[in-house]
Amino acid sequence: MVHLDGDITVSDGHLVFDGVDVVALARRVATPFFVFSPRRIRWNVSAMVNAFTRRHLDTEIFFASKACSNLWFLDQVRRAGINLEVNSGGELWKAQRAGFAPAQIIFNGVAKTRDEIRAAVEAGVRALVVDSVYELERIAEVAAAVGRPAAVDLRVDVNVATLTHPGLVTAHGGKPGIDLDDALEAFAFAGAHEALAPRGLHLHIGSQITGVEPYLAAVEKGLDLIEAVAAAGVPLDHLNAGGGFAIPYRDQPVCEPVDYFCSALTIDDYAEAICGVLERRRPGLKLLLEPGRSISGNTALLVTTIENTKVKGLRDAAGRRVGDERWLTVDAGFNTLLEHTNYRWYYRTVVASRAAEAADTPFRLAGPLCDGGDVFAGDDDTPYRSFPAATAPGDVVVFFDAGAYSLEMMNPYNARPRAAAYAAHEGEIQMIRAADTLDDLIACDVEPGASTAATRAGGKAPAGS
Numbered sequence: 030m031v032h033l034d035g036d037i038t039v040s041d042g043h044l045v046f047d048g049v050d051v052v053a054l055a056r057r058v059a060t061p062f063f064v065f066s067p068r069r070i071r072w073n074v075s076a077m078v079n080a081f082t083r084r085h086l087d088t089e090i091f092f093a094s095k096a097c098s099n100l101w102f103l104d105q106v107r108r109a110g111i112n113l114e115v116n117s118g119g120e121l122w123k124a125q126r127a128g129f130a131p132a133q134i135i136f137n138g139v140a141k142t143r144d145e146i147r148a149a150v151e152a153g154v155r156a157l158v159v160d161s162v163y164e165l166e167r168i169a170e171v172a173a174a175v176g177r178p179a180a181v182d183l184r185v186d187v188n189v190a191t192l193t194h195p196g197l198v199t200a201h202g203g204k205p206g207i208d209l210d211d212a213l214e215a216f217a218f219a220g221a222h223e224a225l226a227p228r229g230l231h232l233h234i235g236s237q238i239t240g241v242e243p244y245l246a247a248v249e250k251g252l253d254l255i256e257a258v259a260a261a262g263v264p265l266d267h268l269n270a271g272g273g274f275a276i277p278y279r280d281q282p283v284c285e286p287v288d289y290f291c292s293a294l295t296i297d298d299y300a301e302a303i304c305g306v307l308e309r310r311r312p313g314l315k316l317l318l319e320p321g322r323s324i325s326g327n328t329a330l331l332v333t334t335i336e337n338t339k340v341k342g343l344r345d346a347a348g349r350r351v352g353d354e355r356w357l358t359v360d361a362g363f364n365t366l367l368e369h370t371n372y373r374w375y376y377r378t379v380v381a382s383r384a385a386e387a388a389d390t391p392f393r394l395a396g397p398l399c400d401g402g403d404v405f406a407g408d409d410d411t412p413y414r415s416f417p418a419a420t421a422p423g424d425v426v427v428f429f430d431a432g433a434y435s436l437e438m439m440n441p442y443n444a445r446p447r448a449a450a451y452a453a454h455e456g457e458i459q460m461i462r463a464a465d466t467l468d469d470l471i472a473c474d475v476e477p478g479a480s481t482a483a484t485r486a487g488g489k490a491p492a493g494s
């Protein structure tokens with residue numbers, strides 16, 4: 030069943046996204062491609078800003094650019110009035126290219142190089158979020174050499190259990206952050222160092238978190254720590270509660286607690302939880318947030334074409350044929366939607382060219398890559414997607430909620446050009462990213478026989494300056 034949001038409709042059997050017939054578009058330009066809705070970006074930003082500032086006025090939102098750092102997208106976010114979180118020298122560089130002022134940028138990361146730290150300190154970002162005591166010393170050293178104290182937040186693992194995909198847990202003995210037991214000492218060190226200016230506590234607890242309880246626990250623990258840090262003589266002016274708000278990838282009437290693709294929560298629920306604790310305990314403390322998925326996730330569709338079909342036998346353990354399976358292969362796989370195999374992520378699909386037909390026939394759905402893992406997860410607990418019975422090569426399949434961690438994580442595996450992206454608005458289309466050309470596929474290869482002088486300078490990636 031297609032869940033039709035207000036700006037997704039069906040006309041003449043075709044799916045229409047903000048006035049754009051995606052089937053007609055797929056026949057005009059090469060698939061696969063992403064199509065974004067600037068209207069949805071603005072909706073999501075204003076829903077987020079309103080939900081939090083209504084309950085806690087002193088809230089600032091920093092979009093997590095790793096979710097989608099396309100320059101057009103960053104420009105939309107900036108114009109919508111929020112700031113940016115970056116995670117590398119490359120993301121810092123893109124943020125500045127997109128027009129964000131340094132005071133609008135927070136710099137995160139679990140392995141910052143000295144070059145990245147220098148670029149962030151020289152630019153004067155709002156805060157570098159520190160991942161370890163070792164890194165605190167490294168930042169102090171670089172800041173002293175630059176001759177400007179570094180504003181720092183300390184990321185602390187507040188050790189709360191989160192109900193989400195096991196790969197996305199970050200605050201329960203995962204990779205990021207300083208151990209809670211060492212946090213007080215780390216803040217005291219930062220407070221005493223003249224090259225460091227400690228400003229806040231950072232506690233991003235994971236992604237696609239489908240309950241509010243982890244936030245309640247994390248904010249309580251964070252405020253306890255902020256009080257202890259203040260008592261030790263280091264007053265902080267903000268709590269950064271990170272991002273992680275879930276979006277409903279799966280459309281179910283009732284969500285099972287273990288189904289992290291299904292979420293019944295709204296941004297108001299998260300705001301109520303986080304701001305509720307803050308207002309009760311520290312109404313004067315500034316709140317920072319770093320949402321990614323909940324800003325960009327539902328703003329894009331991925332549009333693909335079916336290229337192949339077949340029927341294969343379904344066999345039991347003894348090899349006897351016990352039924353048939355109908356397969357469909359589309360032109361986008363984990364080169365375009367990496368998370369479908371990386372995390373077995375679930376994206377709703379609909380046959381956009383048969384949007385008015387009953388979707389009642391089970392199909393296996395696969396990507397085009399020469400890799401046995403490039404098969405899409407099925408609906409519910411089955412390996413199958415329900416599509417109209419007549420679905421066949423040439424039909425257009427759309428993946429919903431493809432705006433977070435997708436465009437961003439594309440790769441050219443099997444020498445498949447990375448996809449283009451368009452923005453759709455009231456029937457008009459604008460290209461916001463070209464597909465790779467064949468030349469792009471070899472742009473960084475050194476051609477056999479080329480003189481080394483003719484190749485690019487080898488070595489380091491940009492540090493962000």
Ligand code: LLP
Pocket residue numbers: 093096114137197233235236237271272273274319320321322323368372433434
């Ligand atoms: N802040 C920090 C420090 C983060 O590590 C992340 C996400 C965010 C904010 C934004 O979280 P969000 O609001 O988007 O949940 N590739 C994976 C997601 C990795 C998330 C990484 N960190 C995926 O496709 O699910």
